Amino acid sequence: MNSPFRGGWSRGAAAAVLLLVAAGHAWAVDPQINSLSPAGLQRGSQATLTIRGTGLANVQEILFYSPGFTVQKLEAPKDDTLVATLEVSPQAELGIHALRLRSRTGVSNLRVLTVGPFPAVAEVEPNSRPDQAQQVPLNVTVEGVVQAEDVDWFVVELEQGQRLNVEVEGLRIGTTFFDPLVSIHDAQGRELARSDDAPLLAQDCLCSVVAPQDGSYRIQLRDVTFGGSGAAVYRMHVGTFPRPTAVFPPGGRPGEKLTLHWIGDVAGEFTQEVTLPSDGRSEVAIVPRDGVQEAPSPNVLRVSDLAAATEVEPNHDPKSATPGPAAPVALQGVIAAPGDVDFFAFTARKGQQFDVRVYARRPLRSPLDAVLSIHNAQGGTLASNDDSGGPDSYLRFNVPADGTFLVSVTDQLARGGPDYIYRVEVIEVKPSLVIRLPERRQYVSTTLVIPQNNRNALMVAAQRQNFSGELALEFVGLPAGVTATVIPMPAGMQEVPVLFTAAADAPPAGALVGIVGRTTDPSLNVVGRLDQRTMLVRGQNNVDVWGHNADRMATVVAEPIPYSLEIVPPKAPLVRGGSLPLKVVARRAEGFKDPIALRMLYNPPGISSSGFVTIPPEQSEAVIPLTASGGAALGTWKVCVTGRSGAPSRGGPDEALRCSTQLADLTVAEPLHKLALSKVAVEQGRQVEFRVKVEKLRDFEGTATAELAGLPANTSSSPVEFTKDTSELVFKVSAAANARPGRYTSVVCVTRVPWEGEVVTYTQGGGELRVDAPLPAKASEKPAAKSEKSAAKK
Secondary structure: OOOOOOOOOOHHHHHHHHHHHHOOOOOOEOOEEEEEEOOEEEOOOEEEEEEEEEOOOOEEEEEEOOOOEEEEEEEEEEOOEEEEEEEEOOOOOOEEEEEEEEEOOOEOOOEEEEEEOOOEEEOOOOOOOHHHOEEOOOOEEEEEEOOOOOEEEEEEEEOOOOEEEEEEEOHHHOOOOOOEEEEEEOOOOOEEEEEEOOHHHOOOOEEEEEOOOOEEEEEEEEEOOOOOOOOOEEEEEEEOOOOOOEEEOOEEOOOOEEEEEEEOOOOOOEEEEEEOOOOOOOEEEEOOEOOOOEOOOOEEEEEOOOOEEEOOOOOOOHHHOEEEEEOOEEEEEEOOOOOOEEEEEEEEOOOOEEEEEEEOOOOOOOOOOEEEEEEOOOOOEEEEEEOOOOOOOEEEEEOOOOEEEEEEEEEOOOOOOOOOEEEEEEEEOOOEEEEEOOOOEOOEOOOEEEEOOEEEEEEEEEEEEOOOOOEEEEEEOOOOOEEEEEOOEOOOOOEEEEEEEEOOOOOOEEEEEEEEEEEOOOOOOOEEEEOEEEEEEEOHHHOEEEEEEEOOEEEEEEOOOOEEEEEOOOOOOEEOOEEEEEEEEEEEOOOOOOOEEEEEOOOOOOEEEOOOEEEOOOOOEEEEEEEEOOOOOOEEEEEOEEEEEEEOOOOOOOEEEEEEOOOEEEEEEOOOEEEEEOEEEEEOOOEEEEEEEEEEOOOOOOOEEEEEEOOOOOEEEOOEEEOOOOOEEEEEEEEOOOOOOEEEEEEEEEEEEEEOOEEEEEEEEEEEEEEEOOOOOOHHHHHHHHHHHHHHHO
């Protein structure tokens, strides 16, 4: 394959590369976002967003993962500051939105920005005591920060009977492990309500009261452990808006019109009419509206095409179970009081297999810690589960006979309440597929940057369930001028390499690219899409506390870099038990002399390679040694090598020029012969024949060489030659007088066979060499020896 620089560079590309080279160590830098200020914006407003970080001077675009944002202007007064003028649509969804930055040379980390319904009010210090409480109007969003041991106080005026809801965005802003606590106090300082870790809001909090009388009411906000830092920013929504903690029913069918009953608001329940979407989403965010105002963030409902049975009380034992239709079915209810147990009945046929899953904590944010059980018609327990692989319950049920079966749900700690809602989905086991992007750097979600007139590659993984078929991958929405070289993912593989090429005239651009996987067997007809998790806040032991799931891959066409890479396709196979040098050539732009670090993008099964191999400064090639185990997977594999030139990154932005080679064929084959090594002994100062039996498996042309390796110190042998007709190799092994006596089992035979101008290298072990000290001389021989010494002395 020719270099991607073939045919010469465009003038613009050449100029950009010359600038990079002239700058020396001014490497291509992925922009890095450290903070957003403010952390959220009001819907339907024009706002100024200040972004701080590194590598921001070259930012060209903000990539939003959701609609509703228009960038009017981008200005970078300094490399660590970017100022964006944004228009937030009146139709923008309330809640959390993700974004990245695209620069001329890369793409940033992911951060989130919240959108709320209210105007913002800045926290003003000092407000650390009740008598310093900052006066704020109702229905605003207070933006502030909790420093170490900081306590922020605010005061609002309420009329008797007026609702006050306080919802805090702290952890959900995704900047640090910030655990806020909020409380509401009357004019005399009595605490009326407090909240820490409201289930609806993860580790954020929600506090509500109805004013018992006219007057002033104070709000206290702090970290639950009196911690804090400059990164502990918050957005506190304060007002008379509705804030239910749950919704019922918790789900429905695509396109179904539902009357939602909002539960848990301090002023009482209310209803809202909605129509569920039919766009394939299994979860949908719905913002509560009471006809006057709306909540600052949504609740989540399940969307699945299942007939539903809603509990009818009493249903606390098998005899009073709420009847439901034949499975598959959705069963939904509320553990309304401590100790409550809900039973449902459904019918099924022998041989059916069902996945039975409770949806409560995820995604409904219910406080229920569900225990799920399946019973026969008489109430005998057939299966039970609590927290299977997550906060909710799941089990697989194989129907033993035709008939009626029962499902029961209760709380693991026998708790309950009006917002302890749940939905149990009993669905037939069927194939499913999720596409993943393996991390190249730990805790950093993978993105794709392709230099103009160059290539880059990454691995794409598939998470199959209940099937093992071959997959085809499709990339939807690639930037103009970018093509993807995709190979099928065999049934036994979980990852494959994908190569992306940007043409010389591909304009610098960014895109969020969808990845779709499909079974190639039309009888299976399984389709899966990308689900990429970005960890934003990590807890102890790097536990994922808060993050974002994206359905598209951030992809950028960047400025040209001053080199490209090419694998010299090997003609010789890599045989099991053998090794092969994989040669990589760099095409350097004039003036670019820096070292280039090379690494295999991945190793086929049973193949190993060195970590990094470097093309030295001013040189143009290097060799990556590959070795194959005795069980290496046979066949022809597409391999790829990635290159990096520049400063390595340590958790911050990448400061490197990156690209990859083409996808080249690597053939893994059986050895040309098998070897059987002998076990021999040799005395110090003597020589012995070491024989190796050769069993030919395939013919080859010409003369091959063989040598022994792994011999102990101060022993040696010379290589021998052989042909395809040789049945035995004979090595002369010499042991010096100072060779250390002992039994050595590390002897191997290495053969090198010529193959189309290259060499097939094979190594077989199992040999043994024992080094012995000479036996003592016999008694009858001693006088003679003494006589000889005397003669020699004279």
